Amino acid sequence: MPEQKDPNNQDRDQNANGRNKPRQGGPGGSGRGPNQPGNGNFMSRGILGWVLLGGLAIALLLLMSNQQNQAQRLTHNEFYNLAERHRDEGGGIFKEAVEVRDDRIVAELTEAAAGELDSPPNNRVYTTISTDTKAMFVMNLRELGVDVEESPGGNALWSLMIMWGPVLLIILLIYFFVFRSLRGAGGGPGGMLGNFSRSKHKVMNKEHSTIRLNDVAGIEEAKDEVNEIIEFLKNPKKFQRLGGRVPRGVLLIGSPGCGKTLLAKAVAGEAEVPFFSISGSDFVEMFVGVGASRVRDLFKQAKESSPCIIFLDEIDAVGRKRGSGFSSGGHDEREQTLNAILVEMDGFDSSDQIIVMAATNRADVLDPALTRPGRFDRQIHVSLPDIKGRMEILKVHSKKIKVSPDVNLERLARGTPMFSGADLAAIINEAAIIATMQGKEFVEQDDLEEARDKVKWGRARKSHKIEEDEKKVIAYHEAGHAIVMFYDDDSEPLHKVTIIPRGQALGTTFMLPEKDKHIISRKQLIAQMRVCFGGRIAEEMCTGDQYNGTAGDIRQASAIARAMVTEYGMSEKMGFLLYGADENPSGYPVSERSYSDDTARMIDEEVKSLIDVTYSETKQLLKEHYDQLDALAKALLKYETLTYDEVSKIMRGETLDKATVSDLLEAEREKAKPAEGGTIRPDNAGLDNDTPGAWPSPA
Structure with a gap:
């Protein structure tokens, strides 16, 4: 399967140049700082709450201790009968002296006696007495030979406290932590539900902003456009002298991983101002109106810390076009949040030193009111880096690891077209891991090549067992791709070919572009189709059968041929006319085609004719170089991986000494x-x- 350029494989974040963890709270931070109103009440209430919790814990311990000391209640006659048995059995009933209290007489039984009474709690029993009967009962016990000890009074109040104290403490806790919080739920400081209305942004103060523009590489044009914003934050009077106004909002547009967030942090670091960052999804909660409240809270704190930068990441989460038919009307939570952002940005004065920066990779779905002049009126496109930009990014990231002097970063930059900065950072990191696992002292070129293939196509499945007959088919398939790529002048240069499974592919033929291409010619598109056909033709020529492993090649070739006919105007029969699916102004594709059935049949015939002609040309090319095809397939079975130089030797009929x-x-x-x-x-x-x-x- 030939290597494909995938412009959509950009879903990593290029923040590998060092991120400082934002400090929460503090001056200018999210939430309440230590000197802001309402903080003392919150702290005093918190201390009181801990005191109440400690008292509750002590009361519960006392309550448990009291429960452990509970005794079984007996009537006067039952207790008296036990005393008589104690006398008759010579002291085998009561373990210690009987304790006489103000309202009861308590005794501890021996194990045998407690067993007869079904083991009362802690082997203790008691009977109640009154003031009138106390003296008579004690005298009778002494006549029966029972030792009696009178206990001092005062236990009634203590028992009452143990019984009702935990209940009172729980009521106090409920009052302080629930009712008082609910009373402040309207948004006041310390209100429990009021916390929902606070912004969840993170703040990075100028003391912690270590990222500079020198740490951002590969997007020179975007860096040039933000220089005037940095100058405005440093010296606003310079712009006010002539009456000029710096854009209030800057919208960073680009694919994922191109460095939008890193560029915004670099602007804050260069200008040495606080950096307020929040994601668009953090505005939306389950409660209606919370997002708008958080927007107001964010802009209020930003104005108190000006000059500063507000960064709204993934703004398309709340800034989508209104009235598209998928919302619930004017009371939609997302629309309320968007309206709040629009109002706050309109409320800036010319003297407010606040720059609102936002990032998105879906600028086409943003509401026009958000991108009009006066709001996000400056749009900076952060595009994928070219070969020079990739070279600079690789240099920045390679400074963090030990790299061998023989490493050729330019070769790696050539072999990574359509890679984002995050992809390149991942390649450098993976290369360092690979070299470490192999016990190397430095990262070598082979480690970088393996890391590139791993990031783009997945880990090589070297332990994957493939039968010999299947391996032979794979070898001829990849040899067919390589032969076409080697001999076709309009194709991209061959880099290497392997039959080691990687990712979902059982084998891969890699190309190494000599330079970045922004436009592609008809001849080059035809060459790409020939490379796709090479695998199937080689299989059929050498095995006499066809296999399903060419499904991806067929899909790619068919897409190229149909695009040439319906979108690129590269068919003389169909002419310079668009036949593909267009989009309506609302941004959603049109389901119905704009041409007749006869035209559709002509399109299908033209696509089929283009594929048949290209297929025949590829088959003729492989017939002319059948000997080289057979030799290359056998070499792949023998060595499994071949570089361009090794393929060149085989094409010349030389033998390999590896x-x-x-x-x-x-x-x-x-x-x-x-x-x-x-x-x-x-x-x-x-x-x-x-x-x-x-x-x-x-x-």
């Missing part, structure tokens, strides 16, 4: 043998689990 897969496997077996004995180690470390005795591919 070690084969069998040689490398034999070397691995020799390393696995013990020092004596000459047998392979018993643990079979490194063997393929699927096939006994088979070793993983060292390629």
Whole structure:
């Protein structure tokens, strides 16, 4: 399967140049600072709450202790009978002296006596007494030979506190933490529900803004456009002298991972001003009106900290076009949030040193009121870096790792077309990990190449077992791609070819563009189709059969041919006319085609004719170079991976002097043998689990 340029594979964030973790709170931060109103009340209430919690815990412990000391209640006759048994059995009933209190007599029984009473709590029993009967009951107990001890009074109040104290504490806790918070839920400081209306932004003060424009590479034009914003934040009087007004809002537009957020942080770092950042999704909550309230809170705090920068990331989450038919009307939460943003941006005075920056990769869905002059009237396109930009980005990220002096970053930049800055940062990081796992002292060129392939197409599945007949088909398939790419002058230069599975592909043929291309000619499109056809034709010529592994090639070739006929006007029969699906002004594709059935049939015939002609040309090319095709396929089966120089030697009929897969496997077996004995180690470390005795591919 040939390498494809995928302009949509840009979904990483290029913030690898060092991000400072924003400090929460503090002066100018989100929430309340230590010197703001309402903070003292909140702190005093918090301390009181902890005191109440501590008192509740102590009361609960006392309550549990009191429960453990509970006793079983007996009638006077039952207690008296126990006293008589105590006398008759010589002291086998009461364990200690009987305790006489103001309102009861408590005794602790022996284990045997407690068992007869079904084991009362803690083997303790009691009977109630009154003031009139106390003296008579105590005298009777002493006559029966029971030891009696009178306990001092005052326990009634303590028992009452233990019984009702936890309940009172719980009521106080509910009052302080619920009712008082609900009373301030209208948005006052400390109100429980009022916290929803506060902005969830993060603040990075100028002391912590270490990112500068020198840390941003590959987007020179965007950097030039933000210089005047930096100058305005540093010296606003310079612009006021002639009556000029710097744009209030700057909209950064670009693919994911191109450095929009990094550029905004660099502007704040260069201007040395606070940086308020928040995502568009943070405005929207389950409560209606919360988003608008958070917008007002954000802009209020920003005005208190001016000059500053407000950065709204992914603004399309709340800034989509209104009235598209998918909202619930004027009370839609997202529309209210957007309206609040529009009003706040209109409320800026000429003296307000606040710049609102926003980032999105869907500028086509933004509301026109958001992008009109006076709001986001400056749009900066942060595009994918060209070869020079990729080179600069690789230099910036490679400073953080140990790189071998022989590394050619320009070669890597050539081999990464349509890569974003985040992709390039990921390549450098993956290369460092690969070199570390192999025990190298430096990151070498091979590590960078492997990291590029891993980021773009996935990890190589070297342990994946493929049968020999299938491997032969894959080898001829990739050899067909490589032969067409090698001999077709209009095709991109060949870089390497491999039959090692990677990602979803069982084999891959890589190309290495000599330069970035912004437009593509008809000949180059035809060459791309020839490369797609090369795999299927080679399979059929060498095996006499067809396989489903060419589904991706067929899909790509069909898309190119149809685009040439319906969109690019590259068909003489169909002429210079658009037949593809257009979009209506609302931004949604039209479901009905704008041409007749006869025209549709002509389009299908023209696409089929273009594919048939190109297929025949590719088949003729492979017939002319059948010997080279066969030799290249056999070399792939032998070596598994071949570079451009090695393919060139095979095309010239030369032999390769590199070690084969069998040689490398034999070397691995020799390393696995013990020092004596000459047998392979018993643990079979490194063997393929699927096939006994088979070793993983060292390629």
